Amino acid sequence: MDMALDALSWISIVAGLFFMLVGTLGVLRLPDIYTRLHAAGMTDTMGAGFLILGMVLQTVQGILHGESTWWFVLFRLVLIYVFLLFTSPIASHALARAGLAGGVAPWTAPGDGDE
Amino acid sequence: MTETMVQLVDVVLLVLLAITGIAVIRTRNLFVAVMLAGIYSLLSAGLFVVMDAVDVAFTEAAVGAGISTVLMLGTLALVGYKESAPTHKPILPLFVVLVTGGILVYGTAEIPPFGGADNPAHKHVAAHYIHDSEEEIGHIPNVVTSVLGSYRGYDTMGETAVIFTAMVGVLLLLSRGPLPKRIFHAGQWHTVKAGTTREDMVAKFGGDAGPDETVKDGPARTEGGADG
């Protein structure tokens, strides 16, 4: 049981790091603000989500070992994820709107769309 | 094992901080520079967590990365985003910086090793605060709070007064204050007559439509902040 929880937790932490890495690469490599926002948004939901899942599993392990105060840690982690679910899309939306209001035209592939 | 990892994180954060700082020097878009300053603050907050200063990290993240950035963006909405090309050769400042840095590094030879538990800095009152605060102040586990509030209450009082004074200063400078006596516009100086309001000057020379517009779209008006 312990081993399984630990392994699961590490797998999800590594998955979170992977998504973070992909998101970062996207921010660096993609051509304009909107596509970059797409990558950054994935970092927030998938990357941070998996990282928090890994931490939750570690906390569950602690609780199974009789650490009663770790319930608070679990509660806080869940709260953090809930707030991330709210703030991340809203921030991305605000940034995209600001870009549009600032007159940044969305990037299109050369020879695609505009003739 | 854990200490090595802590040192590794420490080194990575310091390198990232150095990169951010150099990027601030190199960029000529002030909007980008302000954003990088915010990143710098956030990274240094991470460094403070690594160095066990959780309260400092919290403050730096809230104040340095939050409010400072907002204030600087508010300023940029009023003064514009472009920095002109440097006019001087960077040799003299570089020389000054290298000499100062060299002297400081030379001075570190006398500093006791980083992280030593027997360093003189930990020998004076710090041990007293940690061991006796529970008894003297009561059940306040966060030693920083009890030192800040009780042992060094005078410091905090003066500091509260300082930020209040800063507010008074900023309000004197910015809130509907008198206009400057002369305004430089379209290549020459204009004398501002007494009794002219800010609205008159905006009508005469042009400017923003009103406070609402300044806030709403102010920071968004760069070219997406994208420069490379």
Add this chain to the structure above:
Amino acid sequence: MISFTLFNYWAVIVLMMVGFYTLISRDNLVKKLIGLNIFQTSVIMMYVSIGKITGGTAPILMESGDHGGEVAVDAGHAAVEVLYSNPIPHVLMLTAIVVGVATLALGLSLVVRINEAYGTIEEDEIARKDNAR
């Protein structure tokens, strides 16, 4: 680690000098203030690294088993002494950060006023306009 004993101080000095260079070599007043900010943050880092104790933990006292930290881990040997980092630099720097944002706000408001009077925030241009008056 390769002589880690002083590396931290050296790195912080490098950061300090980056801020100092921005402060003295740029003409733009906002850029100067950003440099000042970097300089100040680096000074704070210097103080905090003086307060760090290797193997220590944040100066928040914990009772055994209550917070599930070091003590709980070392529950095997009961009265293990927890090593706390030095809280004094933290307290001093806490106030320094807030005072720092206050001075930054004051400096920025001066920049706004200078821009209103001169129409520029570049130092050499301000000097030129002053001479052309």
Add this chain to the structure above:
Amino acid sequence: MDDRVILRIGTKILSPFILIFALYVQFHGDYGPGGGFQAGVIFAAAFVLYALVFGLGNAIKVMPPKVAYICGAMGVVIYLGVGYLSMFRGGEFLNYSYLFDPEHDPTHGQHYGIIGIELGVLVTVFGVMVALFYAFAGRRRIDT
């Protein structure tokens, strides 16, 4: 009304939680990281967010600048008040042990004294940060 539905609804959902988090930081400051400075900044951040989304005019209706100025001054008064109170109770300035009777447990007074001065710090920092934001955001720009 404008069409920024997501931003408006999101701000309305998040603002109360930001305020509650600020109070949590304030009153949990004795047990974990946090305290008056951080709580004041977070409290002010809620109003800054409101002003950014709904415009400065609406934010001024919610939180008039005068209230911010008074808060900035009030906090210092609260701080000094706690100091003078302990002085009038027979101790030194800011010696909270005397806040209650001398026979009373002095740590009790210390605890309440720290809560009092942290409240003063919270109020000052909150007022000052909101006032600074208003000062910068409410400035009209003259083209030169």
